[in-house]
Amino acid sequence: MPDYIVRDINLAPAGRLKIDWVRAHMPVLNAIREEFERERPFQGLRVALSIHLEAKTAYLAEVIRAGGADLAVTGSNPLSTQDDVAAALAAAGMKVYAWYNATSREYKDHLLHVLDCRPQIIIDDGGDLVNLLHTVRREQAAEVIGGCEETTTGVRRLEALNREGKLLFPMLAVNDAFCKFLFDNRYGTGESALSAIMRTTNLVVAGKDVVVMGYGWCGKGVAMRAGGLGARVIVCEVDPVRAIEACMDGYRVMSSEEAAGVGDIFVTVTGCRDVLGRRHFTRMKDGAILANAGHFDVEINKQELAGLAQSHSQARQNIEQYSLPDGRRIYLLAEGRLVNLAAGDGHPAEIMDMSFGIQALSARYIKDNAGAMDKKLYRVPELIDRRVASLKLKSLGIEIDRLTSDQQSYLNDWQQ
Known part of the structure; x- marks a missing residue:
């Protein structure tokens, strides 16, 4: 039997058009996808995504999958899933468990189906996967090497766990990355x-x-x-x-x-x-x-x-x-x-290009540092922020200045 739960698989062609449209307007993710296809950083790893399942997040899922991940995807809000986009991912062979206007019971069941895949890396939006891994699926937490959180609400939930010393695996606060809150949250x-x-x-x-x-x-x-x-x-x-x-x-x-x-x-x-x-x-x-x-x-x-x-x-x-x-x-x-997703298409593609660039590189950072990170909440490394910003500038045809060696010395020398 097909490994998906979607409203109507026949909606896939319409969803594919949406995904292809945003892909054409997401140059940062396209550059990262090329890198992932070459290097396959997630080869052999199981990755779970709980995201607002629309075209831009669907393309993030495809980029992670291009890196070799065995991927399972669900929504992060009952009214933000677009059924045609979910169908398009399922038709492409991805494990997808989501549909628009899910009941509370259906929504939780879809999250649990994703966790049935026993993920090693999670990408969360709002903290529902993390919550389940700290409650009803606590026994699975030991298999998780880490994860990333997309939004303010999820980070607040993580901060509460972190303060109490109860976080069971390392998490990166993607929402707090400069290229996330300065551009995604504001614009x-x-x-x-x-x-x-x-x-x-x-x-x-x-x-x-x-x-x-x-x-x-x-x-x-x-x-x-x-x-x-x-x-x-x-x-x-x-x-x-x-x-x-x-x-x-x-x-x-x-x-x-x-x-x-x-x-x-x-x-x-x-x-x-x-x-x-x-x-x-x-x-x-x-x-x-x-x-x-x-x-x-x-x-x-x-x-x-x-x-x-x-x-x-x-x-x-x-x-x-x-x-x-x-x-x-x-x-x-x-x-x-969430009005912009429950009654709209979410943030513009060019904005989410940066946010999801941060997500993709943060997931790779979790993989590359598996075993070396404590069970706590981390900021996104500045290097990731700067790389995403540089890729975005390059896609816009913008060049900026660089400090000379003398300028760097001046800024780093307290005696001057």
Whole structure:
């Protein structure tokens, strides 16, 4: 029997077109793929991926496989898997266990199918594979030589394990690499989140009050893109330093309860839970639009929203309407899940080219240093960051200066 679980294998040709399109726009991964095909660094190794299963991540999977890996792939969010892309990977002979709109039970079963392959390296996005390897599949952890984590939420979960000394294998915090958070989190999230909101609602952003909940790198990107589209941007923060930064970047900064009565569009991007709840919903305007750009669907308290509503209906694809007793309507996009993937195609290919270059080289670093790393969370080595940046510059036809030997001596000599 075929070793895959996908919605419809006949969708594979459409998925292949998507993968081939992004491949043509990912020169960093293409260069790494050529290297992997020559050197086969993962030959004989089992690798598991839990990722947002769309075209760009599918191409990352193909690059890892080109390095010789025995690969198993699943999704990292029930609404971000694209069935045609999953089918395309399965048709190419890859182990794939994922489909769009999986139930909680199906989603967990797909993760467990990937772990049935007994991976030695994991590439995680959100920390679900790591969580299972520290709970229900703890006996498998000894086989894992290490792994990489893609996103802020997953890194936070790893940091908690690391603080408690409970991490069972080394992990690289890919999210914290410079080429990840400076470009993917800022430019990728900003563009893809606003693109998904506009495509889903078919409404203009210009002239509206857009409330950005959280001013980390992702929040900076959302605020920047919303402002560029002509919105009046409001930022809500719990960190006083970030709040001052947002103020000096030209945005209005206020408490979330004050912003609740002002905003037309709300975008949560904190990685925390209950960022918007009952105390906010009771203050919102008629027609307020809620979107989440964080990894898990916990930032907007859907239970409290449903509890306030007199009725709940589908207003449009990926838009739920909650009608309150006083006649106000509040709209929730993509069930409060990651809007740029659950209601869009995710970050642009050129942005993910760098992030997935970091992922691919980090996976190789784990393999090359197997047995030499402690069971803890590591930063991505600076050499990997610089190599990805150099490959990206080369693909853009950009040359930069180099320090002369005298300049290097000057910078490294404390006596000068």
